[in-house]
Amino acid sequence: SAYLKISDGCNLRCAFCSIPSFKGDMRSKAMGAILGEARELVEAGVQEIILVAQHLTDYGRDLKLKDGLATLLDEICQVVPQDRWVRLMYAYPQSITPGVMRAIADHPQICRYLDMPLQHAHPATLRRMRRPPDTERTAALIRELRTAVPDIALRTTFIVGFPGETREEYAALLEFLDTMEFDRAGFFRYSQEPGTPAATLEGQVSERVKQRRWDEAMAIQQEIALRRSRRWVGRSLRVLVEGSGTADDGAPLIAGRSYRDAPEIDGLVWARGSAPAGTFVDVRVERATPYDLWGTLVAEAVSAVSRQRSTLSGQPGLAFDAVAASHLLS
Ligand code: SF4
Known part of the structure; x- marks a missing residue:
């Protein structure tokens, strides 16, 4: 995997940041520079390009581009073949456009995965955070995303113990968590960042309360993550192999990531079988834990992938057939 930064800095001013x-x-x-870098990464054999920015979904606003990220995604998918992955990191909910949803749904190389830090779910907390307080709108957007991009894996992060967070505000966060059922959610205990407006807000929450809220939110999310992961049992997932080893009984084992798993943040898919690191395989999922999935490598799919690779350069039509064939196995 390689990270490709598409913008730097942020126009927003969240109170804690x-x-x-x-x-x-x-x-x-500039879009041309990004496409050039993407081309180099493809030529170097990189299997997964992670487009990263503090505020990815605002891409191109300063360049006066209309729906800049959607345009960039369409262009990048002309450069990145369909058997590689493009992953998007750090979307800001209010700037996810229908064009971006359409691009994620349309291009097979774009992982159906969105990391969208929401920070909180109670309007009053969000106002103190200087973030858009309209939680209903965020909920509607999430429903829209799930309709437009079936099986999209949604990751988010929340802050617990933000200054002034009342029991009611915290309860609203838990309720939102329960209703929205994110595939992944990370929690931070608020910490005072010197020089930020939130650092001097009244109503700083004690470490003891922050810890208790964090423990509880984590436990609730673990159950949700397990429910979301179990939806994959009995189905097949394309996995990018990261390493291999042996199971307790000595059988070969691979570990890799599906589109649902960003590197070093999310879980892994473990499967019986062997395949070299850096290749794509299909895994039939047999068991789920909150973070990881376990299964068996689907041998036919591996050969479909290698067939797909060997045909990609000269005969895109055949390559597409191979992709379709491997999907039929799932
Ligand atoms: S938290 Fe993210 S969106 Fe908010 S100011 Fe910081 S970088 Fe920008």
Whole structure:
């Protein structure tokens, strides 16, 4: 995997965040430069390109591009073949456009995965955080995303113990968590960042309360993540192999990531079988835990993938058939 930064800085001013104070406002990289870098990564054999930015979904605003990220995704998918992955990191909910949803749904190389830090779910907390307080709108957007992009894996992060967070506000966060059922959710205990407006807010929450809320939210999310993971039992998933080893009984075992798993953040897919690191295989999922999935490598799918690779350069039609054939196995 390789990270490709598409912009730097952020135009927003969340009360807890110091990034804009040292990065400044968002500056988008020129689209031609991004496409050039993507082309080099493809030629170097990189299987997964992770487009990253503090505020990815605002891409191109400073370049006066209309629906900049959607346009960039369409262009990048002309450069990245359909048997590689493009992953998007750090979407801001209010700037996810129908065009972006359409691009994720249309292009097979774009992982059906969105990391969308929401930080909280109670309007009053969000207002103190200086973030859009309209939780209903966020909920509607999530429903829309799930309709437009079936099986999309949604990751988010929340802050617990933000200054002034009352029991009611915290309860609203838990309720939102329960209703929206994110595939992945991370929680941070609020910590005072010097120089940020939130650091001097009244009503700082004690460490003991922050810890209790964090423990509880984590436990609730574990159950939700398990329910979401169990939906994959009995189905097949394309997996990018990261390493291999042996199971307790000495049988060969691979570990890799599906489209649902960003590197070093999410879980792994473990499967009986062997395949070299850096290749794509299909795994039939047999067991789920909150973070990881376990299964068996589907041998036919592996050969479909290698057939697909060997045909990609010269005969795109055949390559497409191979992709379709491997999907039929799932
Ligand atoms: S939290 Fe994210 S969106 Fe908010 S100011 Fe920081 S970088 Fe920008």
